[in-house]
Amino acid sequence: MLFTRKKTLNDELADAVPQDRPGAKNKPTPKRRDQEAARRQPLVVTDRKVAKDIEKQKRREGMAKQRQAMVTGDDANLPVRDKGPQRRFIRDYVDARWSVGEVVLPIMVLVLALSFLKTSWALMAVFVLTYGLIAVAVIDAVLMWRRIKSRLIAKFGASGVPSGVTMYAVMRAFQLRPTRMPKPQVKRGDYPS
Template identity: 65%
Template sequence: MFGRNKTLNEQQAETVTRPEREGAKNRPTPKRREQEAARKRPLVVTDRKAARQADRLKRRESSAKMREAMLTGDDRHLPARDKGPERRFIRDYVDARWNLGEFMLPVMLVVLALSFIRLPWAQLSVFVLVYGLLLVAVGDAILMWRRLKKRLAAKFGADGVPKGGAMYAVMRAFQMRRSRMPRPLVKRGEYPA
């Protein structure tokens, strides 16, 4: 603290006399003010246009990585709602089974076509198809979640059932298989172990 500053010759002499050790830092510890000066950045960037372009480029890259992860199932770049082994297990279980909810959209197209026919039998069939399929699909989703919850508890423990897992599984079951994201990675019948 009260010592004199070393001259350049003395500093060079010290580095020459000390041999370099493997695994060691082999340089003096930088002063605090030097480290703080190296870390300083302005709070508001002076070139806002360049900062906006850099931010846009970062977002575009992360979006491309996320899109690629949605297609390949890479867990590192998936969105937060799809990350984790529990969510992966739910996706694989739902994708491995036939779900009645995934047939809702095609049936609704038939119902839409039948609703334009003004005959009594057509109106009755529309009513039965819509409400019947809806009730059966909801019942199927409830049974699916009960079975899935038991499997999750067996594999990941009692606290292995993720919060919101039921809605995640049901919403995936009600989507047509081709339109599911992340893409299904298992074939039908290949239930996760």
């Protein structure tokens, strides 16, 4: 205490202020080389087992996001074949209407059961139901596609019909509504504008 100086008012105020202030950094700035070393990761993981586990985890997360997008219709995480406003328009249009293609599978189960009967009327019914239903479903799909195409051109312009969407629409129309993926986002009769 012999060679100490008296504390001034500024020294007393500095001691009274708490050191950990909310919103402040409250620590010294780290050196650049330490930060770069902390961020540095090898391009190729040397341990193959760890690399395989990391890749598997990333794949699982990606697939989980994709499955969720298939249920909710989130365009950002959908697979490439389902992305885009034109494909969403096609999905919504197909889901809004009744298609003959939807009933093909259930009726074909009935036709299969009829084919086990060896009577002449059952075989004739199998023939008529099989080929008649397929012909009606194809005609319905062609008419549906012509309507969708004209609406796509009206909404998105002449270049609004990308390649491959014809089969996309037809295959969706031939699926049972509850089994369609991505799940239908519109009710029947709610056609997109």
